Amino acid sequence: MSDIKKKIIWVTGSGRGIGRAIALELGRRGAHVVVSSRTEEEIKTVEREAEKSESQLFARVCDVTDEKSVNDLQQAVRSHWGPIDVLVNNAGLGIFKKIMQTNLDEWERMMAVNARSAFLCTRAVLPDMIERRDGHIINVVSVAGRQPYYNCGGYCASKYAMLGFTEVLRMETRKHGIRVTAFLPGATDTAIWGSATVDRSKMMQPEQVAQSLADICCAPASAMIEEVVLRPMGGDL
Numbered sequence: 001m002s003d004i005k006k007k008i009i010w011v012t013g014s015g016r017g018i019g020r021a022i023a024l025e026l027g028r029r030g031a032h033v034v035v036s037s038r039t040e041e042e043i044k045t046v047e048r049e050a051e052k053s054e055s056q057l058f059a060r061v062c063d064v065t066d067e068k069s070v071n072d073l074q075q076a077v078r079s080h081w082g083p084i085d086v087l088v089n090n091a092g093l094g095i096f097k098k099i100m101q102t103n104l105d106e107w108e109r110m111m112a113v114n115a116r117s118a119f120l121c122t123r124a125v126l127p128d129m130i131e132r133r134d135g136h137i138i139n140v141v142s143v144a145g146r147q148p149y150y151n152c153g154g155y156c157a158s159k160y161a162m163l164g165f166t167e168v169l170r171m172e173t174r175k176h177g178i179r180v181t182a183f184l185p186g187a188t189d190t191a192i193w194g195s196a197t198v199d200r201s202k203m204m205q206p207e208q209v210a211q212s213l214a215d216i217c218c219a220p221a222s223a224m225i226e227e228v229v230l231r232p233m234g235g236d237l
């Protein structure tokens with residue numbers, strides 16, 4: 001396993017859910033973790049939780065659909081710690097409705113949070129990675145980026161887009177020494193499900209998902225993990 005101690009890792013959408021669990025796990029493993037989302041109270045809470053394990057966190061508000069907000073955060077991290085080593089594009093939004101019931105605003109919000117954000121954050125960190133011939137971008141897609149699910153028209157469309165983006169990014173950056181991993185979790189018990197009628201007892205816990213993602217970060221840099229699909233045991237989610 002490679003050592004991620006003091007590696008600078010930005011986890012987007014890390015105020016709650018899977019992102020929060022990833023940030024705390026990476027912090028425990030010694031990385032310098034950038035925690036961001038739009039809700040200041042949530043990222044400050046994560047920062048306080050991480051203090052218990054003496055983790056190094058840098059928490060800042062960032063709307064990943066907004067180019068200026070993304071670029072400002074990248075610059076702030078650069079001044080504080082230095083260039084970002086690993087980007088985890090995790091921020092996401094799910095609005096689970098039939099296509100006929102999905103309005104344009106809901107469609108556009110999912111496309112922006114799930115697909116445009118990955119493009120904007122990647123573009124912000126790539127120049128430093130290319131110059132240093134080192135870097136790792138992990139995109140938290142979903143099994144819904146590979147197969148269709150009922151009531152997920154907008155969500156699937158945005159995650160299929162994210163997976164397509166991930167695969168082209170890998171082709172274009174491999175020669176620059178950059179690793180690109182698509183991470184496809186199945187159902188995980190977080191707030192993304194809202195009030196949807198789903199059996200949460202069959203879902204994975206965010207901490208389990210975070211362990212796998214942290215293991216990907218720790219994999220030897222001499223080889224590339226291109227894709228990981230992680231599904232809960234039992235059930236069909």
Ligand SMILES: NC(=O)c1ccc[n+]([C@@H]2O[C@H](COP(=O)([O-])OP(=O)(O)OC[C@H]3O[C@@H](n4cnc5c(N)ncnc54)[C@H](OP(=O)(O)O)[C@@H]3O)[C@@H](O)[C@H]2O)c1
Nearest residue numbers: 013015017018037038039063064091092142187188190192
């Ligand atoms: N839970 C599952 O079953 C599951 C399965 C497969 C894949 N995933 C994917 O895993 C990722 C995390 O999902 P989750 O289940 O942990 O959801 P969650 O609990 O709802 O967390 C989503 C995170 O994204 C942030 N976010 C949303 N819009 C943002 C924006 N415009 N700018 C910055 N941050 C934003 C949220 O913070 P703010 O709203 O405060 O900004 C929050 O911190 C998503 O990409 C999701 O699609 C989830």
